[in-house]
Amino acid sequence: MHRLLTPSGNLFLVGNDAIVRGALEAGVGLAATYPGTPSSEIGDSLAEIAKEAGIYFEYSTNEKVAAEVAAGAAFAGVRSLTAMKHFGLNVACDSIFPIAAHGVKAGMVIVVADDPQGWSSGQSEQDTRMFARTGHMPMLEPSNVQECKDFTKLAFELSELLEIPVFVRTTTRINFGGGIVRLGKIAKPKTKGEFKNTEKWNNLPPKVIKRHAELAEKLKKAAAWAENKKLTQAVNLDSGKTGVIAAGVCFDYAMEALNELQTKAPLLKTGMSWPFPEKQVADFVKKLDAVLVVEELEPVVEYYVKKVAKDANPQLKVHGKNLLPHAGEYRTEIVGLALAKLLGKKYAQPAAVAKAIHRPPILCPGCPHRASFWSAKQAAGSNTVFGGDIGCYLLGIHPPMEIIDFIIAMGASQGITHGIQKASNHKAVTFIGDSTFFHSGVAGVMNTVHNNSNPLLVVLDNRTTAMTGHQPHPGSGKNAMGEPAREIKIDEVLRACGVDAVTTVNCFNVAETTAAMKRVIGSGKLGAVVSRGQCRLLTVRNARKDGVTLPIFEIDQKKCTKCGVCLYKFGCPAIHNDKKKFYIDPDFCWGCSVCSQVCPANAISAKAKK
Amino acid sequence: MTYNIVIAGVGGQGVLTLAAIITQAAVAEGKAVKTSELHGLAQRFGPLEAHVRIGDCYSPLVTAGTADLIIGLEPSEALRAVYYASQKRTIIVSDTKTIMPLEAYLLKKECPSLAALEKELKKHCKRTLFAKASDNARQETGTSLAANSFLLGVIAGNKLLPIKPETLEKQFESALAGKKLEQNKRLFKQGLKVNYQ
Numbered sequence: 066m067h068r069l070l071t072p073s074g075n076l077f078l079v080g081n082d083a084i085v086r087g088a089l090e091a092g093v094g095l096a097a098t099y100p101g102t103p104s105s106e107i108g109d110s111l112a113e114i115a116k117e118a119g120i121y122f123e124y125s126t127n128e129k130v131a132a133e134v135a136a137g138a139a140f141a142g143v144r145s146l147t148a149m150k151h152f153g154l155n156v157a158c159d160s161i162f163p164i165a166a167h168g169v170k171a172g173m174v175i176v177v178a179d180d181p182q183g184w185s186s187g188q189s190e191q192d193t194r195m196f197a198r199t200g201h202m203p204m205l206e207p208s209n210v211q212e213c214k215d216f217t218k219l220a221f222e223l224s225e226l227l228e229i230p231v232f233v234r235t236t237t238r239i240n241f242g243g244g245i246v247r248l249g250k251i252a253k254p255k256t257k258g259e260f261k262n263t264e265k266w267n268n269l270p271p272k273v274i275k276r277h278a279e280l281a282e283k284l285k286k287a288a289a290w291a292e293n294k295k296l297t298q299a300v301n302l303d304s305g306k307t308g309v310i311a312a313g314v315c316f317d318y319a320m321e322a323l324n325e326l327q328t329k330a331p332l333l334k335t336g337m338s339w340p341f342p343e344k345q346v347a348d349f350v351k352k353l354d355a356v357l358v359v360e361e362l363e364p365v366v367e368y369y370v371k372k373v374a375k376d377a378n379p380q381l382k383v384h385g386k387n388l389l390p391h392a393g394e395y396r397t398e399i400v401g402l403a404l405a406k407l408l409g410k411k412y413a414q415p416a417a418v419a420k421a422i423h424r425p426p427i428l429c430p431g432c433p434h435r436a437s438f439w440s441a442k443q444a445a446g447s448n449t450v451f452g453g454d455i456g457c458y459l460l461g462i463h464p465p466m467e468i469i470d471f472i473i474a475m476g477a478s479q480g481i482t483h484g485i486q487k488a489s490n491h492k493a494v495t496f497i498g499d500s501t502f503f504h505s506g507v508a509g510v511m512n513t514v515h516n517n518s519n520p521l522l523v524v525l526d527n528r529t530t531a532m533t534g535h536q537p538h539p540g541s542g543k544n545a546m547g548e549p550a551r552e553i554k555i556d557e558v559l560r561a562c563g564v565d566a567v568t569t570v571n572c573f574n575v576a577e578t579t580a581a582m583k584r585v586i587g588s589g590k591l592g593a594v595v596s597r598g599q600c601r602l603l604t605v606r607n608a609r610k611d612g613v614t615l616p617i618f619e620i621d622q623k624k625c626t627k628c629g630v631c632l633y634k635f636g637c638p639a640i641h642n643d644k645k646k647f648y649i650d651p652d653f654c655w656g657c658s659v660c661s662q663v664c665p666a667n668a669i670s671a672k673a674k675k
Numbered sequence: 676m677t678y679n680i681v682i683a684g685v686g687g688q689g690v691l692t693l694a695a696i697i698t699q700a701a702v703a704e705g706k707a708v709k710t711s712e713l714h715g716l717a718q719r720f721g722p723l724e725a726h727v728r729i730g731d732c733y734s735p736l737v738t739a740g741t742a743d744l745i746i747g748l749e750p751s752e753a754l755r756a757v758y759y760a761s762q763k764r765t766i767i768v769s770d771t772k773t774i775m776p777l778e779a780y781l782l783k784k785e786c787p788s789l790a791a792l793e794k795e796l797k798k799h800c801k802r803t804l805f806a807k808a809s810d811n812a813r814q815e816t817g818t819s820l821a822a823n824s825f826l827l828g829v830i831a832g833n834k835l836l837p838i839k840p841e842t843l844e845k846q847f848e849s850a851l852a853g854k855k856l857e858q859n860k861r862l863f864k865q866g867l868k869v870n871y872q
Contacts (some may be wrong), residue, residue: 077702079710102715185715242735243698243710320733397738415739419795421755422786424776426686426721457719464781532715638720638777652809652819 067114071248079243080213080235081106084148084176085114087217091172092252094143095121097134099504100533101150102185103240104178108148109534112545120254124536124545127475127504128153132175133160136230139169140266142258144221148176151191152474156505162200165229166276167268171258172221173230175202180237181361181394187459187472190392192362197232197339201280203287204232204339205296208316210244216296216336218249223290227283234338236361238314238394288340296336297345304329307407308349311359312338312366315395319359322401326410341369347377357407358385361395427460430639431605431655433527433598434458437572438466439635439663440596441494441523444582449492452482454506456498457532457600458525465636468496475501479509479522486518492586493520500530500538502555507562513591514563521585522564522593524555525572527600535603559593566592573598575662601655615656616671620647624668631660631669677730678837679737683756684748685774686723693746693823694725696846700838701729703845711735720777722755729837740764744835745800748823749774750792757799765800768830770822772809804829806869815865816858824859828866840867 068076069086078086084107088096096115098108108124115122121138125131128149135145149157154177161175177193180186197204203223207216217233224231268276291297301323308331311319316334323330333349335342350356350373358367367385374381388403389395398415405412428435438461441451453459453469454477462469473481478495486493497506502524510522530536537543542552559567566588568581578596585592608615620631625647632640632647637660639653649660649669661669680697684690691712701708709732712725726737740761747753747769760767775786787795789805796803808826809819824847831840847859 077698077708079712106714184713187716237713238711238735241712241714243708243712244735245702245707314735317733317735321738324733325738396736397734398740401738413740415758416761416799419754419757419799421722422751422776422779422784424685424720424722424751425778426716426719427777429687429719457716460719464778534714632777632780636777636781641775642780652813 067117069110069114070118070251073248073250075245076248077243078210078214078246079106079241080210080239081241082110083210083213083246084217084233085110086246086248087214088146088174089118089251090214090249091218091221092144092254093120093146093221094254094256095135095138096146097123097125097131098148099125099128099131099153100530100536101128101153101178102533103180103237104148104150104176104235105533105536107176108536108545115546118254120256122545124538126539128157129160132157132164135173136160136164136169139171139173141260142171143255144172146174146176149178150186151177151179151193152186152188154193154196156475158196158200161230163268165200165202165280166273167266168228169224169230170228172224174217174220174224174233175230176217176233176235178235178237178240179362182237184237188474190362192365193234194338194365195363201284202230202232203227203284203337204234206234206313206336206338207239208313208334208336210242211246212336213239214246219294223287226290227287229280229283236313236394242314284340288342291337291342292344297334297342298336299331299333299349301329301331304331306354308332308353308356309359309404310335310346310349310356310366310370313361315359315361315400318395318397318400319404321397322404325397325401326405326408326412328408328410330408335366338365343369343373346370346373350374350378350381353378353381355382355384355407357388357403358383359389359395359400360385425463427463427636427638428457429601429655430637430653431601431657432457433572433596433601434461434525435466435635435637436575436598436657436659437523437525437578437596438468439659440572440575440578441582442466442468443579444586445494446492446586449494450482450485452478452493452495452520454478454497454501456501456525458496458498461496465634476505476509479506479513482520483509483513483516483518486520494523495520496523496525499524499526499528499540499555503539503553507558510559510564511562519589519591521582522559523582524593524595526555526595526597528597529600529603531600531602535600555595564591564593566590567595569595569597571598572596573657573659575659601657605655616658617651617654617656618649618658618661618669619672620649621668621670622646624666626666626668628665631664635660635663677728677732679742679759680727680729680744680746681737681742681756681759682725682727682746682748683752684723685752686719686721688748689823690723690725690748692850693827694727696827696843696850697727697836697838699846699849700842701727703842704838706837707731709735722752724756744768744830746826746830748826750789750796751787754792754796757796760799762799762801766802766804766835767796767800768804768806768826768835769796770808770826771805772819804833806866811865812862815862821859821862825862825866828863829869832867832869
């Protein structure tokens with residue numbers, strides 16, 4: 066039995082798994098996601114348990130489709146869940162907002178994970194709490210792993226009560242925070258319902274106005290429900306005149322900091338970001354002189370506390386972003402310093418950070434993307450713009466490759482590069498991964514064809530969604546439940562979109578890949594190279610599992626001219642220079658062979674097997 | 676009192692697996708435990724740290740200056756983690772094998788020597804233990820993949836975890852099988868015998 070299906074008792078879980086467990090306890094029948102860290106593991110765990118739990122799970126092509134699939138199930142009377150990272154919500158909102166106006170029959174929960182500090186988000190920090198207000202949907206905000214489970218379960222109840230989707234909003238430290246969870250009972254899932262059209266579900270104007278008004282009423286109902294369920298809770302009441310209002314993981318930071326300061330202060334945890342718990346906040350601030358609002362990213366709670374205080378306690382001093390950073394994630398010590406200032410206490414300032422050598426993340430040894438980038442550099446001339454996209458290959462922005470000129474959003478390599486070509490005389494190459502191509506690249510490719518520009522489209526086909534943990538996609542030939550699925554072929558899609566010159570190459574063969582890229586660039590016409598090679602992490606993992614030994618390469622010191630191309634230009638992290646010689650660390654060589662192809666002195670070859 | 680552990684290494688070295696073994700062992704002994712880790716981009720050969728807090732506490736993250744134990748799978752990463760160390764409280768256990776970052780080569784920077792790192796680390800903590808975990812693992816198994824098992828053995832053998840060595844050893848069984856299980860157990864037991872007292 067999968068551990069997430071443990072019938073009862075206590076279980077150590079991380080936030081993402083606790084969310085899955087909460088959905089199971091609520092009787093979820095269908096779930097659909099597109100992976101996005103920090104929420105990817107919700108899908109991974111669902112994929113692992115779906116068959117055993119008797120529910121349906123899929124990786125959809127993108128977050129918008131996943132939300133639509135979940136909505137369809139909820140229309141048909143089956144409880145559903147979708148999960149995404151903050152950028153995923155941007156993609157999905159076009160459908161999610163109208164789904165709220167339209168309404169659902171069974172409970173539908175949308176988990177959205179923000180990533181303060183951008184641990185897994187190289188593009189921008191984003192606070193999705195404002196989306197709940199814009200879309201007129203309640204948003205619950207768990208502050209620990211137990212609440213991840215409990216709030217997910219409650220979100221289904223609220224969604225069904227109001228007949229609209231309900232958000233559960235997390236942040237990285239909640240998704241990846243582990244702790245012991247008291248389990249509830251798993252409900253028998255309802256996996257089949259019936260779709261019945263009703264007048265209620267016709268939104269066309271002038272009804273759209275009526276629906277808008279109804280949503281406002283529903284949110285009032287949500288506020289009353291949340292009060293009844295005690296989602297927002299106060300502790301240490303009457304322990305002082307300076308209080309704390311905290312949301313999400315910040316509540317635990319504040320509790321920890323107060324503990325470290327060996328003091329107490331009244332503390333209010335807002336378990337719901339929308340509708341704002343005005344009544345509880347008004348009650349809480351009435352007896353206080355000052356309050357510190359602790360929330361990462363935007364001052365959302367702070368704004369509403371100030372608004373509520375105008376009536377409830379006009380003398381109240383509201384602190385927040387004046388004492389705490391607006392950007393980046395918080396930690397106990399950050400909250401502790403602000404609290405100490407306000408409470409007139411001393412808090413030990415963290416010691417100056419020791420100077421450890423800088424180590425930015427890089428492409429793995431044997432990464433197929435490094436091989437493709439190398440070939441593209443050989444093939445493209447000067448005056449070329451290189452459009453990047455979202456995936457591990459965004460690391461191509463770092464030296465020594467430094468080949469990516471911009472990274473914006475999933476699929477954006479296509480449209481932006483087309484725009485640059487229309488507005489300049491640059492040649493262009495775009496890089497897009499296989500999963501990203503299916504997610505949102507195809508529309509951009511069709512636009513490039515229809516509106517006629519001539520980039521070289523390089524599809525970095527590593528046969529998986531690598532960055533988020535190797536999930537399958539429409540080109541994998543296998544679905545989330547492990548069943549065979551029709552493999553959609555990238556080269557066929559490109560041809561069907563009107564890209565005439567399409568070549569599929571083995572990217573670990575530098576000569577073949579470079580030649581294919583040169584042909585397109587030399588033609589001056591639009592063309593594509595599907596640069597194919599499995600994610601080396603997968604190759605290595607599978608080899609270890611199957612007991613297969615991959616070749617390990619070594620540098621022949623007699624032939625090596627110490628030109629440094631393998632290390633300073635190609636940049637494989639398995640290659641080192643100890644000042645006497647260049648050598649390959651056998652612990653990190655994953656046997657891709659590409660260094661042996663780029664070495665101008667032919668000094669690198671596979672080690673003879675013992 | 677909470678026992679605060681920070682495991683620091685280079686993404687891909689097994690930081691998360693080691694954290695999971697310690698966590699599961701603490702859970703098996705019925706202890707309260709909170710953890711924090713990162714996935715995704717953070718794992719691609721960049722610095723990676725996992726936090727394990729044993730005992731009742733609130734935050735999943737160890738507060739700066741309050742670590743009881745820092746486990747360095749690589750010594751420069753142990754140095755990065757001294758943010759969590761204090762001279763009063765912290766013991767640092769680290770592998771001796773350094774991994775030079777690619778960027779340092781490109782910028783022609785020197786990677787500090789083990790001796791220099793050791794000297795710097797000592798300034799920030801109560802005690803340091805350096806173990807030739809990667810070297811031992813390579814001697815035993817041909818690769819350094821199982822280095823962390825040796826390091827965990829050293830930690831358990833020197834009584835630096837509030838968990839019994841037997842409970843830790845049991846966790847290997849749920850994570851590994853066959854030849855690998857046997858190799859990792861052997862390295863763990865070798866580590867147990869290394870006494871720094």
